[in-house]
Amino acid sequence: MRETIGELVRRLRLARGWSQGRLAEALAEAAPGRVPPTRNDVSRWEIGTRSPREWLPFLAQVLQVPREMLEKAKAAQPVDSTPRVRSVADFLPEGDPLAPLRARAGRRIGAGQVADLAQRVHGLRLADDVVYGKDLIGPALRELQAAVKLYREGTHTEEVGRELLRAVGELAQIAGWVASDAGEHAEAERIYRLGMSAARAAGDGVLSGNVAGSLAYQWSNTGRTADAVGLARAALKDAGPHAPAKARALYLDRVAWAHTRAGQDRPAMTALGEAAEALSEDSAGTESPSYLYWMDAGELQVMEARVYTELRRPLRAVPLLTDVLGRYDASHARELALYLSWLAVAYADANEPEAAAGTAGRMVALGQSGSERTAERTRIVLARLRAYRDVPEVAELLAS
Structure with missing residues (x-):
């Protein structure tokens, strides 16, 4: 485009x-x-x-x-660019995007195979916490292709078919995320669109919102800001007002980020407030989809800090990030590196180059060569620090 x-x-x-x-x-x-x-x-x-x-x-x-x-x-600007809250269906390709997935005669697929597939989906999701981008894209795509083949070539009841479509949707969200982390944005978009189609065919608006919101997040970070706002809001709409609290909080987070990247401060802050309110409604007895296991108050705090950093409000961002990083699981090295990158930029914006250099040094030491997302954040941080190249700590970092 x-x-x-x-x-x-x-x-x-x-x-x-x-x-x-x-x-x-x-x-x-x-x-x-x-x-x-x-x-x-x-x-x-x-x-x-x-x-x-x-x-x-x-x-x-x-x-x-x-x-x-x-x-x-x-x-290239559309003739009618009036913003509206659209449906996720507006972002799907023309025709029948599920045509390649139509079932045909083959071996019978039952609840046992669906349960096994669900376990593999969750295993891949957990793997993404510790294996990144270029190192995980092969296994992720193989799992997605296997799930599509199971649906296409097997025979199954309507209910089993819906569960298979949900598995395809979840795998597409993970595989799309992995492809995006590897810097394969066009491939990630194709995968996400397949997942959106599968989730909608399964009648699962919450899952459709998760996949669509992931694509909106990619668009936010790759310059398609107007599209990102529209899709993030469509994802929230698709999930519906009765979606689990964690889902609404996450999807509102993505709305906030899309508005932030589009330079819209007020709607970004409004969405953040609504996300916090949604998460406060969550309780131990509330059932959320397993793919939202990682969404909690700490993640919401990180997003709030990222928004403040992007809006050049470091005095608000630094305390939030230092609090989260003080208790973050160090085994999730990619996320730790990404959060450190935002803290480094916030320190630089606060005119604290020594602290920024120290934080950036921690980030660089974590490595994560498989993640293009982390590599891009590293480039952004180092470019931001060049304004302080006369500070010894910064000079040492830039020379390393």
Whole structure:
């Protein structure tokens, strides 16, 4: 999909290290005779609710790119970009996405095979806690292909068929996550879409929301911010108001992150508040799907801190992250490295380069070569620290 004008403006702005307010100021300086744009104007351009038509020449000037580049991106903007809360079905491919999964005559599949498959699904999910991206993508894809084959080639009752589809949906969520962690974003999107289709065919809105929310999270982190907001909200809608508390909290977290990456502070903070409220309704007697075993108050705290870091509010982010990291399971090295990366950036934003360098050093020492997600965060942290290259601790880290 071609980059829209909003996505292009956001990418170019971030490449210069500018906030939305700073871009608005630069445009005001470049066009002194015009009513100056505001930070909110820039935000609306980036998420696609408004077009910067009359500002294109000035955007080209301050962002130092050819005007033709912006005009081509503007041509890719949908004619009707009015945001709405859509259904996950809007994000599925045309036609029958489950056509390859239609059952045909073969060996009889019963509850025993479904139970065995469910155990393998959970085993793969636990493996993702300690084996990452490029090291796990092969086994993940093999399990997904085996589940699809079981559904396609076996005969089964309607109820067993639904359970097989749920297994395909869960495996697709895990395999998509692993592929994304390996940096294979196009492959991850194809896998996620298969999982969304399978979950919806099984009539499981909560699972559909989990798979769709995972794709929305990938889009948030790869520049498709307007699409991410729409899909994250569609995932929440698909799960429904009676979804388990942990599910609603997680899906609201993804809504908050999508809005954060789109530069929408207020809806991001609103979604975070709603996520905390949802999780507070959870109790020991509330049954949640097994794939939400990891979702708890600590994870919610991490997301809140990440939002604050992205919004350049380090005084709020640092205490939250230090609290979580003080009790985090060190065996989950990838997540530990990722959380340390956010803390390092927050320290840098707070003008504490020595603490930032020390935190970044811990992150780098954890390694995680199989995770492209971690590698990308490492590049971001080191780029952020270059502004403090004259500080001895930072210089030593950058030279290592």
